[in-house]
Amino acid sequence: MSQVFYGNNTNLRVFSAIPFLYKQAVRSVNQDDESLLAHREKELFGTGVCCFTRKSEGLCVVLFSLVELSDQEALDNNMGAGGCMPARKTEAQQKNHLSRVPHAKPAFTVGDIKRAIPPHCFQRSLICSFSYVAYDLAITFLLYYLATTYFHHLPSPLSYLAWPAYWIVQGCVLTGLWVIAHECGHHAFSDHQWVDDTVGLILHSALLVPYFSWKYSHRRHHLNTASLERDEVFVPKPKSKLSWYSKYLNNPPGRIITLFTTLVLGWPLYLTFNVSGRPYDRFACHYAPNSPIFTSRERLQIWISDAGIIVVSYLLYRMALAKSLTWVICIYGVPLLIVNGFLVMITYLQHTHPSLPHYDDSEWDWLRGALATVDRDYGVLNKVFHNITDTHVVHHLFSTMPHYHAMEATKAVKPLLGEYYQFDDTPFYMAMWREAKECLYVETDETKGGVFWYQNKY
Template sequence: MPATTVSGFNSKSHDARITGLKGTNSARCKSITKNMIAKDTLGNTFEVPDFTIKDILSAIPKKCYVRCWYRGMLYIFRDFCCCFLFGIVARDIIPLIPIKFIRGLAWVFYSFCVSLPYTGFWVMAHECGHQAFSPYGWLNDTTGWILHSYLLVPYFSWKYSHGKHHKATGHMSRDTVFVPATKKEFLQKRKVLHLSDIAVDTPLYTLYVILVQQLGGWIWYLLTNVTGQKYPNYSRFSVSHFNPNAPIFEKKDYWYIVLSDIGVLTQLFVLYNWIIYFGSFSVLVNWFLPYLFTNHWLVFITYLQHTDFSMPHYLDNEWTFSRGAAATIDRNFGFIGPFFFHDIIETHVLHHYCSRIPFYNARIGTAAIKKTMGNYYQHSNENMWKSLWKVSRYCEFVEGKNGVMMFRNHNGVGLKPEN
């Protein structure tokens, strides 16, 4: 199969990242190896899928592709109503709580509740970025720009980088987010941070990593492209999603990146006036804390969609679009996932095969592709909070000799890393 390329991507600099790993020298070969197997983190046999994207798409019913603009608008209106109702209840009940400390906790809980429909807004903007919201590009981009700007997300900037993620999911040198460290990179990072084996292996350090990731991971990704590809010749902030000249974009994207920045600046102006007219406490509980919780949900969701003990990553010579799309996992998040997060957790595998299918048709599409994928379809019913802890402990870096890279760790869990 011909190697897939992403327009505007400098593959030369990124292939250097994995120099020395077996398989890199054959990155331009025009065929992949069939019937490959590897050992996952826990020592289970992983069979590399060989089906094609045509096999998957032909299994999806045509009705799944139907996009209704009014239906998408109704979901946005529903999310807005949830915010409004939460606000009415909080306004009428929380001030009546006599104990100041408990009253403060109640306001935090209210902000937590508001973050759920806020994350729904984010997911709907995500639908817009994929053109799954409606058949009309202008409506998709206008709606997505407004929703994402409200949450300080540069809409077009993220849309373009996220699109490249979909084109190269699971590709070690071309994916744009949640690119795992190689063993060499993991050891180098430990050395830079002056961390001993004992320190890294402790649960306390894992907890620290989770907190940093969940509280600041999304903002840091937008600012510095952390967890994305490395650009050795660029400074940390020059690869920011707010920089129209960043190497993650193409020249033709320039003014769209500027428009994204204008959206974020407009929201900052809105917040300034919000404070002037309604006070800082109003912004704190109605926007800022929900914003932080929303950022947590985004990292929580996406990290666990692309990181698991059984999840492979590929060097260029063994990567195909269908293999990359299969290197994702569906999970369950109770009532919150389907209702507030619009099934983004439960139907993510399908989303990587065809991102223009609206979320309200994704359950039908998922059921259809499961029959074609068979055992290659990855799904987990494990509690997601438990999965977050286990994945953070078990999946520290990837390694492999045949072009299929599997997660390993230094915590003594599962297979030991190669010497």
């Protein structure tokens, strides 16, 4: 096990009064070191000792591997006399989500991060993955059964409440199924690519998503995250390239219109017209096999994606003829709008935050780009959405990791990532409003060219 201690003194020692720590002095650490770096790493009787410094905080941070932690109370008592206390963020640090994260190249590598994660977190289980599909489908059909069997028997006041409740809950559950299909696109569902593509194609087509089209464009997003030239989705613009009408929307009514349009129409507009996506030299569309989004080797699978959409659309047409268009809208259409809204919101909030940098080609590299994302807290919906919301940082680092290991992996990497890890527990509905107000365009850093930050002043 490991424990981190902060100390205000330049010289930090492993106190011999603590019986369950190996006795060893740690070399003095200069608090004026320019960056967070490993000052010393040594194996001592099987106990790792590593010192770090951070100039901005004026603190020395020492990481000790403890031999025994069976008597936590004794540890707490001994710490009172030595000038070292268990590391905890101050209240100000916990609340300040808007402080810019570091943009310099980190001292750690992707290999270092991977070694910090338990190896079993990278193992995919076909049975476990299918259990989540079965669970979500069971709830989906249960809600469908309740709505079609009992809602028409309810008196008018109750029916007006029952249908909105059905739409919201069904939309949330179907968003969870969307996330599982998204995992299939990352080859995180099983060890068999054909299984992943089959399950992903069925689930995404059922939600009117072109599976292979999304898989390929989303893969490019992961390869180019936070790159102003090559990222695929929610690519911010510099102030000079904003639309002429943007400044007229920079007010509460304008933000309401913008958010409503984004949540309701954002997903189909992105798929059809590449709105908010990377600019291409010609028309880009997820439904067009010859779109510049795709390579020539991918075009056949784009046709397969389109065929899946056509089949589901025809089934919905037949259901509308048999039941009525109103029935299809109530049972399927409105929940699908909620799925699309959550999808856009989740993606937007994962990559839009005042603390996150973007980079041009002179500064961008894959690791810093992958770290330029933020974990969010959606409350109980974190579980409904299979934790895609609060484990997105580790998902960008290792996208083939299944979602049911992502929480454990996130906890394992947070101490190593340090200030490069960003988590914001602002309620998502408040965060949407704040980001729509604060994150209007990007401008280059005053002291570091090639690094861009969100601004909102016209």
